Amino acid sequence: MKKNNGFSVLMNGIIKENPVFVLILGTCPTLATTTNVFGAFGMGISTLIVLICSNILISLLRKVIPDNVRIPCYIVIIAGFVTIVQMVVHAFFPALYDMLGVYLALIVVNCIILGRAEMFASKNSVGRSALDGLGMGIGFTLALCSIAVIREVLGAASFAGIAIPFLADYKIDFLVKAPGGMVVYGLLIALVSALTFGKSPKKKEFSCAGCPGAKLCGSAACHGEKHEEKEEK
Amino acid sequence: MKRSIKSISVLVCICATVAVLLAMTNYLTAPIIQKTEQENASAALLEVLPDGGSFELVDTSAYTLPSTVSEVYKAENGGYVVKLSTTGYSAGMVIMCGISADGRVVGTKLIASAETPAIGGTAADTFAGSVVGKDVESVDGVDTIAGATKTTAAYRSAVKDALNTVIILGGGSVDIRTEEEILADNLSSALPSANGEFDKYFFVEVLDGVDAIYTANNNSGAVCVIGEKFIAVDTDAKVLSECSDAEAQAVRSAIEKISSTVITDIDLTAYEGLPKQLISAKITATGNYIIEIKAAGYGIAGGNEYHPASGKYIEIRVSLSADGRIIDCLTLSEEETDGIGSACADERFYGQFDGKTEENYDDIDAISGATITTDGYKKAILRAFECVKIFEGGEK
Numbered sequence: 104m105k106k107n108n109g110f111s112v113l114m115n116g117i118i119k120e121n122p123v124f125v126l127i128l129g130t131c132p133t134l135a136t137t138t139n140v141f142g143a144f145g146m147g148i149s150t151l152i153v154l155i156c157s158n159i160l161i162s163l164l165r166k167v168i169p170d171n172v173r174i175p176c177y178i179v180i181i182a183g184f185v186t187i188v189q190m191v192v193h194a195f196f197p198a199l200y201d202m203l204g205v206y207l208a209l210i211v212v213n214c215i216i217l218g219r220a221e222m223f224a225s226k227n228s229v230g231r232s233a234l235d236g237l238g239m240g241i242g243f244t245l246a247l248c249s250i251a252v253i254r255e256v257l258g259a260a261s262f263a264g265i266a267i268p269f270l271a272d273y274k275i276d277f278l279v280k281a282p283g284g285m286v287v288y289g290l291l292i293a294l295v296s297a298l299t300f301g302k303s304p305k306k307k308e309f310s311c312a313g314c315p316g317a318k319l320c321g322s323a324a325c326h327g328e329k330h331e332e333k334e335e336k
Numbered sequence: 337m338k339r340s341i342k343s344i345s346v347l348v349c350i351c352a353t354v355a356v357l358l359a360m361t362n363y364l365t366a367p368i369i370q371k372t373e374q375e376n377a378s379a380a381l382l383e384v385l386p387d388g389g390s391f392e393l394v395d396t397s398a399y400t401l402p403s404t405v406s407e408v409y410k411a412e413n414g415g416y417v418v419k420l421s422t423t424g425y426s427a428g429m430v431i432m433c434g435i436s437a438d439g440r441v442v443g444t445k446l447i448a449s450a451e452t453p454a455i456g457g458t459a460a461d462t463f464a465g466s467v468v469g470k471d472v473e474s475v476d477g478v479d480t481i482a483g484a485t486k487t488t489a490a491y492r493s494a495v496k497d498a499l500n501t502v503i504i505l506g507g508g509s510v511d512i513r514t515e516e517e518i519l520a521d522n523l524s525s526a527l528p529s530a531n532g533e534f535d536k537y538f539f540v541e542v543l544d545g546v547d548a549i550y551t552a553n554n555n556s557g558a559v560c561v562i563g564e565k566f567i568a569v570d571t572d573a574k575v576l577s578e579c580s581d582a583e584a585q586a587v588r589s590a591i592e593k594i595s596s597t598v599i600t601d602i603d604l605t606a607y608e609g610l611p612k613q614l615i616s617a618k619i620t621a622t623g624n625y626i627i628e629i630k631a632a633g634y635g636i637a638g639g640n641e642y643h644p645a646s647g648k649y650i651e652i653r654v655s656l657s658a659d660g661r662i663i664d665c666l667t668l669s670e671e672e673t674d675g676i677g678s679a680c681a682d683e684r685f686y687g688q689f690d691g692k693t694e695e696n697y698d699d700i701d702a703i704s705g706a707t708i709t710t711d712g713y714k715k716a717i718l719r720a721f722e723c724v725k726i727f728e729g730g731e732k
Contacts, residue, residue: 164350167346168346169343171339172344175347176347176350179351180354182354187358190361190362190365191361191365193365193369194364194365194369194372195368197369197372197376
């Protein structure tokens with residue numbers, strides 16, 4: 104991990120290491136909740152809150168949590184925050200709760216959150232971890248919203264549930280369905296790749312580091328990771 | 337060892353802390369969640385009873401309520417919301433009716449229906465407005481809407497059922513018997529010795545002054561209906577019920593006429609051109625005909641994947657005078673679609689043919705949703721007229 108200032112940590116998640124378009128994480132909720140802009144935004148914000156909270160707490164506890172039980176600890180912390188968010192959404196935003204359904208609870212197993220806990224929060228200070236959570240959360244929300252805008256406006260001729268009359272006759276129903284979501288997703292990945300060409304991290308930089316099992320992995324590609332760990336200690 | 341104890345204790349601590357946090361969040365959000373869910377459920381109820389506050393489903397198992405009532409909710413302010421399902425022009429009208437604590441209609445809403453949208457649908461909306469403020473007595477005075485009589489009449493009776501329900505739940509007693517039940521009760525009280533089992537007598541003569549006669553199945557006598565009065569007679573034509581002399585006279589002459597009726601079978605082979613649907617024909621000593629004939633209703637002429645045709649004819653008995661006037665009409669058997677064409681076995685349908693001639697027999701209300709049944713029935717009636725003409729024309 105390169106030592107960057109706070110701003111670049113924040114921006115990192117939004118563009119350079121966008122969890123959806125660059126790291127290709129959290130594909131399931133990305134496809135499932137982007138049929139409607141409102142649902143996508145709600146999902147993004149819910150994930151952002153959980154991400155910031157779990158990043159802060161895991162960063163705080165990074166010296167306390169023993170290495171051999173860290174994954175169960177992270178899961179419990181993340182599940183706790185997700186359940187709290189779920190209860191709050193159910194109480195104050197019932198429409199959003201109904202729309203997201205099971206995907207709200209499934210934030211628990213969203214690999215972005217576990218990935219950031221393992222990759223970043225467990226090695227960095229509280230402030231930087233919070234910024235990382237914020238950046239990744241914003242990146243996730245923006246990605247979801249951009250997919251949702253395309254799918255909802257062109258596929259259902261509406262925006263956040265409000266009908267767009269002049270598009271009603273030209274709906275592309277396919278986009279609202281799962282395969283249509285996949286196509287939009289793929290096109291946006293291509294677009295982001297083209298725009299960040301040469302600036303996005305090389306595969307090696309995140310492929311093994313992002314793997315929760317990197318520390319136990321004997322693969323040659325992980326040596327850098329092990330080396331870094333020793334340095335930090 | 338020391339390391340694993342540390343691991344376990346850290347994990348346990350984290351789990352315990354998270355559990356406490358969750359419990360706290362649940363404590364704060366659970367009442368709000370419950371409230372929202374209740375509000376959603378009662379939003380529909382609030383539409384018909386805006387000042388109702390919160391609602392509670394009433395357990396109605398201890399009460400005898402009108403058969404149209406499906407659910408009853410009690411409101412915080414003492415009012416009720418009654419959910420009813422009834423049949424207007426077609427089945428499946430679901431009506432919500434909000435009733436205030438003093439037994440007046442606050443609002444009603446047709447929440448589901450298969451009525452013709454442009455006719456019954458709009459009429460129901462208009463009608464819903466005109467029943468507001470009515471109580472159980474004044475609701476009868478609300479006029480049905482022309483062009484949508486069936487829809488609005490069903491609506492009105494549903495609203496009345498709702499008002500009656502509130503009275504019953506409040507401990508009052510209301511006559512919620514159906515027409516059939518009222519008839520059965522009246523017959524039984526007029527002639528208790530019949531044990532409540534009666535057959536409607538099929539008129540083969542024009543009986544002046546008597547509207548209907550019900551004979552007891554156990555031969556203990558009969559009950560004559562004159563207007564609203566039920567007059568019992570025993571087997572010796574002795575009038576048992578209290579009535580005026582004129583009424584007693586009418587009853588006696590009717591009974592006498594019935595018992596002296598001589599009926600002879602007609603040999604169908606002696607005539608030419610009789611319709612093949614004719615089952616049998618009889619003639620009385622006074623020259624009236626009793627014709628039993630088959631009608632090709634939905635069971636023969638209809639049928640689709642949802643309501644397959646039964647392959648059975650409707651059998652009709654009709655009595656006619658020699659000059660071709662229907663004295664009485666009765667559906668003997670039918671296997672039409674239940675709840676639709678089966679209405680041809682209802683007296684409200686076949687009773688319409690009484691007194692009709694070939695000129696005006698067509699002038700009756702069709703069974704709604706059962707055009708094929710009605711058309712087949714009318715065709716059979718027309719054939720009965722033809723039979724009488726053939727019989728009157730003499731043997732071949």
